[in-house]
Amino acid sequence: MRSFVPIAIVVAALAVVPLLVHSNVVLNFLVVALMIALAGQGWNILGGYGGQYSFGHAIFFGTGAYVTAILQVKFGVNAWLAFGTGIAAGAVVGVVVGWLAFRAGLRGSYFALVTLAFAEVLRILASVTPITGAGVGTLLKLDLRFAALQFESRAVFYWLILALVAVALIVTYAVERSRFGAWLTAVRENEDAARALGVDAVAVKLGAMVISGAITAAAGCFYSQYFLFVDSHIAYGAWISVEALLTPIIGGAGTIFGPLVGALVVKALGEGALLVTGQAPGLDLVVFGIVLIAVVGLAPRGLVGLRAQLAARWRRARAGEASRG
Amino acid sequence: MLSPVILIPALLNGLLTGAVYALVALGLTLIYGVLHIINFAHGALLTAAMFAAYFAFQVLGIDPYLSIFLIAPLFFAIGYALQRFVIGPASHGEDRNMLLVTLGLAVVIENALLFGFRADTRTIDVPYAFQSIDLGFTYLAVPRLVGFVAVFAVAVVLWLIMTLTDIGRAIRAVAKEKLGAQLAGIDVAHVYAVTFGLGTACVAVAACLLMPTYYVNPGAGNAFVLVAFTIVVLGGMGSVPGAVVGGLVIGVVESLSSLFLGDSLGQVGIFLIFIAVLLVRPQGLFGAKA
Amino acid sequence: MAEALLTVEGVSRRFGGLLAVGAVSLIAAEGRITALIGPNGAGKTTMFALISGFLKPSDGSVRFGGDNVTGEPAHRLARRGIARTFQIVQPFAGLTVRENIRVGAHLRHAGRAAALAAAEAVAREVGLAGLLDAPADSLTVAGRKRLELAKALATEPKLLLLDEVLAGLNPSEIRDIIPVIRGLRDRGITILMIEHVMQAVMSLAEHVYVLAEGRIIATGTPAEVACDPVVIEAYLGHGAAKRLARAP
Numbered sequence: 001m002r003s004f005v006p007i008a009i010v011v012a013a014l015a016v017v018p019l020l021v022h023s024n025v026v027l028n029f030l031v032v033a034l035m036i037a038l039a040g041q042g043w044n045i046l047g048g049y050g051g052q053y054s055f056g057h058a059i060f061f062g063t064g065a066y067v068t069a070i071l072q073v074k075f076g077v078n079a080w081l082a083f084g085t086g087i088a089a090g091a092v093v094g095v096v097v098g099w100l101a102f103r104a105g106l107r108g109s110y111f112a113l114v115t116l117a118f119a120e121v122l123r124i125l126a127s128v129t130p131i132t133g134a135g136v137g138t139l140l141k142l143d144l145r146f147a148a149l150q151f152e153s154r155a156v157f158y159w160l161i162l163a164l165v166a167v168a169l170i171v172t173y174a175v176e177r178s179r180f181g182a183w184l185t186a187v188r189e190n191e192d193a194a195r196a197l198g199v200d201a202v203a204v205k206l207g208a209m210v211i212s213g214a215i216t217a218a219a220g221c222f223y224s225q226y227f228l229f230v231d232s233h234i235a236y237g238a239w240i241s242v243e244a245l246l247t248p249i250i251g252g253a254g255t256i257f258g259p260l261v262g263a264l265v266v267k268a269l270g271e272g273a274l275l276v277t278g279q280a281p282g283l284d285l286v287v288f289g290i291v292l293i294a295v296v297g298l299a300p301r302g303l304v305g306l307r308a309q310l311a312a313r314w315r316r317a318r319a320g321e322a323s324r325g
Numbered sequence: 326m327l328s329p330v331i332l333i334p335a336l337l338n339g340l341l342t343g344a345v346y347a348l349v350a351l352g353l354t355l356i357y358g359v360l361h362i363i364n365f366a367h368g369a370l371l372t373a374a375m376f377a378a379y380f381a382f383q384v385l386g387i388d389p390y391l392s393i394f395l396i397a398p399l400f401f402a403i404g405y406a407l408q409r410f411v412i413g414p415a416s417h418g419e420d421r422n423m424l425l426v427t428l429g430l431a432v433v434i435e436n437a438l439l440f441g442f443r444a445d446t447r448t449i450d451v452p453y454a455f456q457s458i459d460l461g462f463t464y465l466a467v468p469r470l471v472g473f474v475a476v477f478a479v480a481v482v483l484w485l486i487m488t489l490t491d492i493g494r495a496i497r498a499v500a501k502e503k504l505g506a507q508l509a510g511i512d513v514a515h516v517y518a519v520t521f522g523l524g525t526a527c528v529a530v531a532a533c534l535l536m537p538t539y540y541v542n543p544g545a546g547n548a549f550v551l552v553a554f555t556i557v558v559l560g561g562m563g564s565v566p567g568a569v570v571g572g573l574v575i576g577v578v579e580s581l582s583s584l585f586l587g588d589s590l591g592q593v594g595i596f597l598i599f600i601a602v603l604l605v606r607p608q609g610l611f612g613a614k615a
Numbered sequence: 616m617a618e619a620l621l622t623v624e625g626v627s628r629r630f631g632g633l634l635a636v637g638a639v640s641l642i643a644a645e646g647r648i649t650a651l652i653g654p655n656g657a658g659k660t661t662m663f664a665l666i667s668g669f670l671k672p673s674d675g676s677v678r679f680g681g682d683n684v685t686g687e688p689a690h691r692l693a694r695r696g697i698a699r700t701f702q703i704v705q706p707f708a709g710l711t712v713r714e715n716i717r718v719g720a721h722l723r724h725a726g727r728a729a730a731l732a733a734a735e736a737v738a739r740e741v742g743l744a745g746l747l748d749a750p751a752d753s754l755t756v757a758g759r760k761r762l763e764l765a766k767a768l769a770t771e772p773k774l775l776l777l778d779e780v781l782a783g784l785n786p787s788e789i790r791d792i793i794p795v796i797r798g799l800r801d802r803g804i805t806i807l808m809i810e811h812v813m814q815a816v817m818s819l820a821e822h823v824y825v826l827a828e829g830r831i832i833a834t835g836t837p838a839e840v841a842c843d844p845v846v847i848e849a850y851l852g853h854g855a856a857k858r859l860a861r862a863p
Contacts (some may be wrong), residue, residue: 109420185710199690285436292429
């Protein structure tokens with residue numbers, strides 16, 4: 001169980017932050033960064049470990065956000081129950097989309113396209129159907145009680161999202177060690193070879209899609225509780241599909257801590273860009289895009305893998321010198 | 326039942342809009358046919374070209390139809406450089422990386438435009454924007470007719486390039502058998518970049534054809550490109566006739582479904598076709614069964 | 616003759632208008648090594664794809680251990696005990712040798728520790744024990760061939776389909792791996808192999824089928840097949856057998 005230790009250390013270190021820092025700005029920054037990390041952790045299971053690059057993870061984020069909001073506002077369901085149902089709904093959407101896409105044998109570009117298209121369909125539908133509040137969106141009632149899953153103090157929200165991130169870290173760890181995880185990475189590396197070894201590739205990818213959907217949906221559920229508002233652009237917009245894949249890719253796809261590292265770095269860069277330009281829209285995303293291209297080009301294993309990559313290069317250079325000398 | 330008085334113009338309009346869709350799709354399918362990736366930066370490049378056409382008119386006073394001869398070569402060069410110096414080197418030859426890099430480019434271009442020009446919607450004012458030809462039973466808008474003719478001109482030029490020139494032959498060789506082409510001494514990186522440049526030039530032409538009647542803002546290209554994805558999938562990835570026919574079909578479907586369902590649900594119709602085709606027949610209606 | 620583990624009966628496969636294999640019947644006897652040989656393009660690899668579930672036969676039936684398994688998907692056949700190697704090796708390139716073999720081992724071992732232990736045992740058997748932590752894409756051609764074999768073996772198959780595991784190896788590497796294959800047979804694994812290296816076929820196989828242009832043209836012991844004029848013609852062209860017979 002020695003490998004649990006890094007997770008425990010990281011989570012514990014993050015947990016004490018609100019005790020040391022009381023600035024609402026800083027806490028708000030961290031809450032949003034952790035929420036994006038959570039969305040990215042979902043993507044990482046399917047994309048990082050399974051090699052199935054979704055360009056439409058908004059389908060899960062948005063479903064979680066809407067289910068949480070609508071159940072409370074339209075049906076008077078308890079906030080905690082609505083939150084849990086939102087996560088389950090993400091898993092169900094994962095089953096449906098995954099079953100359709102993987103049964104049809106979609107991979108690579110095609111899988112990216114079909115997820116993108118599903119997100120667009122849901123966004124357009126959500127912008128016209130009455131139950132989502134159509135173009136106006138859905139507003140949650142301010143109700144600062146524990147039972148309503150709303151808190152006066154940002155610190156409590158912070159610990160809530162940190163707890164969710166911690167659960168996702170442990171799930172990722174468990175996946176990585178398990179038979180399912182071995183099969184999933186095998187499918188990523190070479191699907192035909194995996195099938196020859198008895199791996200039911202469709203079932204494995206479907207499983208990854210379900211876990212992935214549930215985790216990213218949890219980030220959406222949290223969004224609704226934290227901001228108390230959701231509309232079709234927030235829920236199913238391209239921004240979250242992009243950020244959900246950006247964070248693991250930059251941090252290190254297929255690694256346990258990749259999405260967390262990526263989210264903190266990406267969000268810090270974004271804030272920096274906005275600070276420099278005085279909140280003008282666009283520049284933060286320009287920075288994200290450049291970082292994405294740079295990481296893919298220069299550090300294909302992400303920031304987490306960078307150390308190993310540099311060490312390997314150094315060793316090779318040394319070996320080269322030794323053989324020449 | 327709707328009367329032919331409404332139906333026929335809707336049909337014709339659909340065909341004419343479809344021609345521009347076809348042009349955007351042509352660029353996409355060309356790139357897919359050779360590089361085997363979907364260029365997710367296609368929409369952002371279309372938007373950028375529309376901005377170029379806009380400023381060519383506003384600043385230099387060049388009519389959008391004339392600026393084709395300026396902007397298409399410019400965007401060929403941009404496309405060539407992007408593939409040669411950004412997408413190619415950053416992807417390490419992995420398809421998954423190419424997807425990510427083109428997505429990253431899309432994010433960069435679109436938001437650089439947003440940062441530079443704000444979210445304002447801009448239009449240009451040309452005298453022929455609302456001119457139309459009376460066919461007796463209906464009217465044809467002049468700009469759409471010009472677009473329709475221009476698309477076929479572009480298709481012919483592309484076909485001539487592909488069949489008559491050395492680079493065209495090299496492109497077809499690489500599309501068919503990359504390794505073999507490489508062994509025969511063809512510079513694959515160059516061919517990839519030329520193809521990407523041609524695809525980008527196609528959207529540049531489309532942008533110039535759109536500007537007289539359409540508007541531009543930093544997200545303007547996306548609407549077209551999602552439709553273009555649909556067309557390319559419908560027509561079969563990499564199939565040029567598929568892109569042209571698919572573009573016309575989708576133009577008509579959109580025009581008719583907007584008539585019956587309203588604009589936004591009309592778009593849902595397209596995406597549902599898209600998803601259905603992907604799931605049932607991913608090789609497209611014209612593509613050969615794998 | 617020993618009992619048949621695999622029985623292929625009248626299997627055909629068409630690609631569009633092209634008949635890749637036509638009405639092929641063959642048997643792999645339990646505990647024996649059977650070889651499938653033939654000139655390039657004869658349809659051997661297509662036969663393997665049909666037997667291992669990567670392609671569905673257009674016609675005919677495949678029986679394995681008494682069950683009709685025609686058209687079952689690859690992963691289910693692997694669970695039944697059919698493992699295959701690929702002619703063009705298919706390693707999980709980003710993983711280490713140990714992780715590669717572990718994927719196969721997980722078919723029979725759910726737990727991580729058990730699968731890793733099984734993977735190590737297989738690595739020792741095929742001579743990869745020293746390279747367990749090497750990345751798969753750092754292996755030599757011979758190493759990759761061994762890894763291909765190891766992954767398949769880790770699924771603990773009853774029937775092993777070997778698709779040219781010796782191709783691309785030098786004579787000393789071939790000499791090293793032949794006893795490994797014989798060792799597998801000796802511990803009860805039935806083997807069906809596609810092979811071009813005739814020396815290996817002659818020394819390993821107990822029964823040989825010759826496939827040409829999608830049809831079985833000869834069958835028998837290696838010695839019988841080697842001097843069959845029909846076989847010589849298939850390999851060397853029309854009239855070759857006669858010319859060879861006339862040669863002094």
